[in-house]
Every structure is written in structure tokens, then in C-alpha cells.
Amino acid sequence: xxxxxxxxxxxxxxxxxxxxxxxxxxxxxxxxxxxxxxxxxxxxxxxxxxxxxxxxxxxxxxxxxxxxxxxxxxxxxxxxxxxxxxxxxxxxxxxxxxxxxxxxxxxxxxxxxxxxxxxxxxxxxxxxxx
Amino acid sequence: xxxxxxxxxxxxxxxxxxxxxxxxxxxxxxxxxxxxxxxxxxxxxxxxxxxxxxxxxxxxxxxxxxxxxxxxxxxxxxxxxxxxxxxxxxxxxxxxxxxxxxxxxxxxxxxxxxxxxxxxxxxxxxxxxxxxxxxxxxxxxxxxxxxxxxxxxxxxxxxxxxxxxxxxxxxxxxxxxxxxxxxxxxxxxxxxxxxxxxxxxxxxxxxxxxxxxxxxxxxxxxxxxxxxxxxxx
Numbered sequence: 001x002x003x004x005x006x007x008x009x010x011x012x013x014x015x016x017x018x019x020x021x022x023x024x025x026x027x028x029x030x031x032x033x034x035x036x037x038x039x040x041x042x043x044x045x046x047x048x049x050x051x052x053x054x055x056x057x058x059x060x061x062x063x064x065x066x067x068x069x070x071x072x073x074x075x076x077x078x079x080x081x082x083x084x085x086x087x088x089x090x091x092x093x094x095x096x097x098x099x100x101x102x103x104x105x106x107x108x109x110x111x112x113x114x115x116x117x118x119x120x121x122x123x124x125x126x127x128x129x130x
Numbered sequence: 131x132x133x134x135x136x137x138x139x140x141x142x143x144x145x146x147x148x149x150x151x152x153x154x155x156x157x158x159x160x161x162x163x164x165x166x167x168x169x170x171x172x173x174x175x176x177x178x179x180x181x182x183x184x185x186x187x188x189x190x191x192x193x194x195x196x197x198x199x200x201x202x203x204x205x206x207x208x209x210x211x212x213x214x215x216x217x218x219x220x221x222x223x224x225x226x227x228x229x230x231x232x233x234x235x236x237x238x239x240x241x242x243x244x245x246x247x248x249x250x251x252x253x254x255x256x257x258x259x260x261x262x263x264x265x266x267x268x269x270x271x272x273x274x275x276x277x278x279x280x281x282x283x284x285x286x287x288x289x290x291x292x293x294x295x296x297x298x299x300x301x302x303x304x305x306x307x308x309x310x311x312x313x314x315x316x317x318x319x320x321x322x323x324x325x326x327x328x329x330x331x332x333x334x335x336x337x338x339x340x341x342x343x344x345x346x347x348x349x350x351x352x353x354x355x356x357x358x359x360x361x362x363x
Contacts, residue, residue: 079219079363082204083226086163086197087174087189090208093215097361 044092048099062115073112078104219363
């Protein structure tokens with residue numbers, strides 16, 4: 001069976017794209033392993049960000065301590081739960097930890113800033129700036 | 131807005147049990163755990179080694195992983211990959227989900243030591259219901275109810291401060307050691323409103339109490355050529 005003309009025109013393009021996509025210096029197995037590790041890290045990071053809920057109590061810290069409360073919330077790194085790491089690869093664990101800490105820290109800082117803003121608003125309404 | 135998973139984890143952090151020294155010195159057991167969270171499911175199996183100073187969770191499936199807990203330090207070691215993650219936390223770390231196994235062996239299930247106080251109790255047929263009030267600082271947690279039959283812990287229920295049930299656990303197939311009954315089967319559910327968001331089933335088998343644990347466990351240290359990454363929590 002003779003292949004049709006479009007195949008002959010498309011095949012070199014596909015072959016060239018495949019060759020360009022694969023680094024010549026690395027074996028294919030290493031490339032696949034790298035991709036898998038990056039995927040595991042990314043999945044872990046997404047899960048960590050999803051599970052990081054922050055702590056609303058930082059609202060009180062912001063209301064009570066102002067910018068210091070917000071600053072402290074930013075510096076304090078939330079601790080993920082070890083249960084989420086059981087049976088997971090090392091790349092997943094690293095991604096999960098990073099995602100959880102970064103997202104949790106931002107949420108805690110947001111709570112603290114909201115508390116700080118609420119305090120300022122109440123203070124202003126009460127005539128504290130007069 | 132209440133986050134049931136976080137409340138349950140907060141509750142577990144208050145119940146980081148330590149077994150009474152007069153009850154059990156070491157525990158060794160096989161473990162099978164199945165977790166369904168939303169649309170995802172995960173099954174793991176392995177072995178637990180517990181002492182009052184150190185705990186080690188050795189996972190065989192789905193991958194080879196060791197989790198070593200000692201005070202505020204946790205090491206996650208991957209023998210096949212020869213790498214490890216060493217975590218130092220601000221707070222003490224405890225072995226995941228194993229607390230539901232050793233909890234029944236502690237005085238008052240460790241609740242009194244964590245600031246809980248008995249609110250009231252009642253007897254319904256052969257089941258004793260003990261209702262505990264959480265410490266004042268845990269504003270998000272409500273009443274915690276313990277259900278006992280013939281001195282065996284059979285069920286617990288945790289409510290949020292608004293009275294909504296956020297989690298239930300069921301304990302079965304108890305094994306006796308001294309005056310304590312340890313559940314070989316633990317099923318836990320976390321709720322969000324009317325939905326069950328997390329279901330966890332754990333089965334313990336080949337349970338051995340007070341056995342001298344091997345030195346590879348008691349004196350565990352990372353092999354020399356292990357790549358270690360340090361993380362602070």
C-alpha cells in the first residue's frame with residue numbers, strides 16, 4: 001500500500017519536532033524521570049496550597065498588634081500536617097510543604113492585615129484621630 | 131466559616147497522646163490504611179514501631195518510605211532513592227493516625243491532660259456516653275463525646291462550637307493488653323455540612339506489645355550517603 005502524499009510532507013515535520021523536543025545529551029529515561037519528578041512536585045504544591053486554610057486568629061493579632069501582628073504573621077511559617085505526607089514521594093513532599101507554607105503564610109498575613117484595618121477603622125469612627 | 135478538616139486536625143493536635151508508662155512500653159504492628167478524600171483514594175500498608183521516645187512508620191506500599199518521629203523532629207527517608215527530608219518543627223510531632231490506636235490506653239484518653247473537662251454523662255442500654263467540654267482557648271471546637279461498651283472505646287464524636295458534628299470515629303475488634311483495650315479497626319469520617327468529605331479506614335494486625343524492638347529501629351540513623359534536605363516548620 002502506498003502512503004499518501006500528505007504523510008510524506010507531514011512526517012519530516014513530526015520527526016524534526018520530536019528530535020528537537022528530546023535533549024540529545026540525556027537518555028530518554030532520565031528525561032522521563034525529570035518530568036515525573038517535576039509533575040510530583042507540582043501536584044504536591046497544588047495540594048499544599050489547597051489544604052492551607054490559614055488561621056483566622058491572626059485577625060486578632062493584627063487588631064491587637066497592628067503592623068507587628070501582620071509582620072509576625074508573614075514571618076511565621078505554618079506547619080503542614082504529617083498525615084498528608086504519608087505514602088508520598090519526596091518530590092511531592094517538598095512541593096506540598098512549599099505550597100502549604102507559602103499559601104498559609106499569605107492567608108495568615110491577610111487575616112492579620114484585615115484585623116489591623118478593622119482596628120484602624122473602629123479607632124477612626126470612635127474619633128481617635130481627632 | 132468552619133473548615134471541618136482543619137478543626138479535626140486541630141482536635142488531633144490536642145490529643146497528641148503519650149501512653150502511660152505503666153501500660154505499654156513498645157508497640158509493633160502491621161498497618162493497612164485506606165483514605166477516601168473527595169474523589170481521590172489512597173491505600174497504604176506498612177509497619178509501625180512505637181516507643182514513648184520515638185516512633186517509626188515504615189511504609190511498604192505504594193512506595194518505600196520511613197517516617198521517624200522524635201520530639202519536634204521528623205525524618206522522611208526513602209531507602210530506594212537514598213534521600214531524606216529532615217523536618218524540625220516548632221511544636222512536637224506525632225505519628226499520623228496512630229493516636230486513635232493508642233488513645234484508648236491513656237488516662238481519660240488524654241483529654242484531661244489537654245484541658246478537657248467532663249461536662250456530663252449518661253447510660254443508654256449498655257453504652258456509656260461521656261461528654262467532654264474543650265478548653266476555653268479552643269473556641270472553634272465544641273463538645274467531644276466518648277462512647278464506651280464494656281470498658282471498650284467504641285465511638286467518638288467531635289462537634290464544632292456551633293453544635294455541628296464535624297467528625298465521627300468507630301473502633302472495633304479490640305485486643306486486650308493489661309487493663310486496656312486497643313482497637314484493631316478504626317474508621318473515621320469527617321463531615322462538611324451534610325456531606326462526608328473524608329473517610330479513613332485503618333486496620334492493625336500482628337500487634338505485639340512490649341517486645342524488644344530491633345536496634346535498627348531504636349538506634350536508627352540515616353545511611354552515610356543519603357542526600358538530606360532540611361526543612362523548618
